[in-house]
Amino acid sequence: KTRYGVELFNCLDEEWKTSRGKKPHMLYMLLDFSSGYALDEYEIQGDMKIASEIIFGLRLAYYFFVNEKYVWSFAMFSTKANEYKHIFKLDNVLAHIYSHEHKRLQPGQHLFIFLQIDEFQFILKDRKERAELFKQLMYVLGYHMTGKIPNIFIQTLLSGTAPQDAIRAMEPSTYSCEPLDLPLLSLESRLDIMREFATNHDVSDCVWVPKIWIHQLLLDTGGLPRALEYLFTELFGQKFTNIKEFFENLEKRIPIPSTIYANVTNDINKAYKIKAYARNHKILIYELIYRNIMVIESDMSDELQDGNSTEKLEHLERDRHLILRKLEGKIKF
Incomplete structure (x- = not known):
């Protein structure tokens, strides 16, 4: 998924031909929410809109100004910056990035940031308000896809294992998520x-x-x-x-x-954690293997027996225990 994002950005950077005006100045940024840029509970306290702006502001500030320049992890940076977090709202950080890149821009040229958010399912996981938090984070980025700062545009690419959760979280709203079909490598x-x-x-x-x-x-x-x-x-x-x-x-x-x-x-x-999961969910694993060997067509909403309970296929995909591949010409997996 990460490689796809990099190659998509490179393709845009090399092949994009504008019908009028200058081609934007292109930047690629990658935030991995499973490790280096993981969310901490203290970050989502208080007003969720302000928290969402700071969540992205801190991460983009670290990625652009600190990462690979200083021997600081994001965790250390965010701890030090917490006292001054109000100045790390996304708008402020984007303005500083634009100012830093301004000398490379030609007159009238805009800044285009291709932002890949990897393992985005960790935003949704294990939080009661997870869907609302995800929606608010996407709103914050969405403003910059509709010209909130005229000279800066952000295109977001989500890569992870919870596409259905992301689609549902954005319905109904001003913005929507469209899934890309990424086949396994031949x-x-x-x-x-x-x-x-x-x-x-x-x-x-x-x-x-x-x-x-x-x-x-x-x-x-x-x-x-x-x-x-x-x-x-x-x-x-x-x-x-x-x-x-x-x-x-x-x-x-x-x-x-x-x-x-x-x-x-x-x-x-x-x-x-494949082995541990398989040991604890033997009946479920047997059914998955059976469906795979027998090539049984399945829906995302199918519920599989898991001991005394059931698990939906889409939840197994979200929690990284399963990869579903869409059948050619069909909506089934």
């Missing part, structure tokens, strides 16, 4: 990504393509972007700093594919 796409890593380091196909175990590991990810990310991290190191060394050592030292596979599955399990 094996060809996975090989293309691997090839990109190689060619960027002057490595030809003959070095890695004959290695069957590489193809098998790429196949085993199932096309899940997060699984693919964990695999490449295992192969190339954190932040992909060991790419050159990996390809240089392919002939000298043969990696053990089973060890790589085990490490990647452990990383996935740590992130999504």
Whole structure:
């Protein structure tokens, strides 16, 4: 999902042709609400509209002015800034970003911020007022899609696992959410990504393509972007700093594919708690596996037996226990 956002922004930046006037000055920003930019309960106290403005203002201020420039986490920054949080309303922060970028702008050129909010379901999760908070946060951003500050436009992309909750939260309102169908990566796409890593380091196909175990590991990810990310991290190191060394050592030292596979599955399990969930919900897991093997068409509202209770498919998707893929030409999954 994150990669899709980056590539969508790059496509806009490179291909956008305006019918009149100058093309806007483009900025990409990514806020991950599952980790680095997670919400804290103290942030949503008091007036929800003001809190929503500060929630985004603090995060954009940190992303633009602090992140990768100073050795401060967002948690540390927000704690220090809490005493002065009233000055971090979104309008003020956007004005400062515009002022900072102004020297790069040509006369009459506008600022376009492509804001990707990743793992947005954490905004909705485990809070009684979660739907209202989400709606208010989207309102705050929506004002900047309709010209609240004439020279600044924000386009929002939500990426996460609760599309139905987001759509319902915005109904009825001035703004709406439209889901994008993001298919799992094909094996060809996975090989293309691997090839990109190689060619960027002057490595030809003959070095890695004959290695069957590489193809098998790429196949085993199932096309899940997060699984693919964990695999490449295992192969190339954190932040992909060991790419050159990996390809240089392919002939000298043969990696053990089973060890790589085990490490990647452990990383996935740590992130999504799959084993623990399966142990505690055996009947539900059996039914999911049965539906998958037998290719049984399902609706988002289908309720599956989970011990003495039931769970809707859409809730399983929201809570990151399931990925639903729409059947071609149908509204079922």
